[in-house]
Amino acid sequence: MAAVIVENLCHAFGQGEMRRQVLQNISFSIEPGEVVLLTGPSGCGKTTLLTLIGALRTVQGGRVNVLGQPLDGAGRRCRQQVRRQIGMIFQGHNLLRCLSAEQNVQMGADLLPGLSYRARRDEARQWLRAVGLEDQMAKLPQDLSGGQKQRVAIARALAAHPRLLLADEPTAALDSRTGREVVELLQRLAREQSCAVLMVTHDPRIVDVADRLLQMEDGCLLNAVQ
């Protein structure tokens, strides 16, 4: 069973005169353990596609099936259950301002059922170490650099043991070496836990980790490149 199946997905913003078609007839699928890169010019609808797959937006037209759950016409409870199994790395980090780096990551680990507080905290620390932030754990987001914030956001997404990882330009604020390390971490995760990864990126240096490359332009998917 594929982790993500998208068929004839369409999406538009606005009403009446202002209505603009952002996604048109998108169809593709991702297998568990596969790493797929999504590229395309700014404003072509990549983030919109990601939020639709992540059950953060209501599907308007077409079919979206994530981890065996159809999302078109799904209720609130069902979408919440799906989100729980998805790790989302946002373009704007979206860290909680009032929590330290460690606590932010633990908000991800707290979603794991049946673990003690200590186990969840250790989980959070382990992921922070994995992204190279072991000495920044107590800092608030406002005291972290852009790249450090991005890595906290990655650790938070991974701490919930997702079966699907949606990453919106996770390496945008990182230098080439750190960016490389982070992407390899994601790739290893995909292999070991057969987690599917869909990553938006403009970074040509990391194209080689992908199993597949999807290219978008003006809301349409160009022919897939292997």
Next chain:
Amino acid sequence: MKGFWQGRRIPLSWLLLTRQPVRLLVALAGISFAGILMFMQLGFRDGLFDASVTVHRLFDADIVLISPRSASSVRMAGFPRRRLVQTLADPAVEGVTPVHWGLMLWRNPETRRNRAILALGFNPDDPFFNDPSLDAKTGVLKQKGRILFDQLSRPEFGPIADWYRQGRVVETEIAGNRVRVEGLVSLGTSFGADGNLLTSTETFLDLMPQKPTGAIEVGLVRLKPGADAAQVVERLKERLPDDVSVLTKQGFIDFEQNYWKSSTSIGFIFTLGAAMGFVVGCVIVYQVLYTDVSDHLPEYATLMAMGYRLSHLLGVVMREGFYLAALGYVPAYLAGQGLYLFVRDATKLPVGMDLSRALTVLTMILVMCMLSALLAMRRLIDADPAEIF
């Protein structure tokens, strides 16, 4: 223990509040202000209603008879004295005290101006007050033309208490009759009476010769120990004709308070004041919490995007509301105490913090805070998370 550790989480509500101390202080100031407003209005209202029954409370009685035509302490009608004697036929009744009750024109001995004062006339040999030290003073009334003056009366009646304490003979006129102040008591003023005086039945009737004979305004009934007042009231109601109302002492107190609460604009004004305090408080608290929640809305949306349930987030915000209410209540309570002290000093009204009012205000603040928090979360309920951040 295991469940506790499993349930333990990051104290998100607490951190959301305390990581912005200035905003927290502003919010607390707003909530405290709302609380103080309510304490003030409710305190005044209850204080004034309490004051209207200070004399009623002092009577040594379990059951009180009044005329059904009486409207309040300032308009007491008479009923046949026979009815009070008839109650003695009930085995549970131990004794009775007939009371004359009416407003009289008191002449201020200094300015010679007249002013209405509440006069109570009773037989000094009968038990009258439930406070023995008060009852002990009534002996002097056996001499005709003597009265006891309430030293808490308003100063417009003249410097009676001062003169008396200086040892002067204080005499004045009531309805053209000479009376002499033979002692001071402390009863207290109310809506209806700016001052009080006590006298014997004989003197009372001399001062009010137009009163029909054989009529009294109030009948005090004392029961034997262990008798159930409510049951005796039922029995007396059956036995007595309906030209008399039979009330328990509490019923008598309620009768007076209800008059001021519901039949006059005074009760309405103060209830409106308390309601205004609540509404203004609600508006302040809602504003404070709404900006707070709106400010954090993208973060709540992020948590929803991570897979947290809506009910979990509502819990976080409710706890925020709860902390704010609890923290804002403490200064409101303390300031309320201070204000009551101040008002008590300035007006002699019996305004004080009682448990039920403290709880009422606490409940109202809790309701305001939690409701406002929930209302502010409406946007999160309707919208997709992606619409918010």
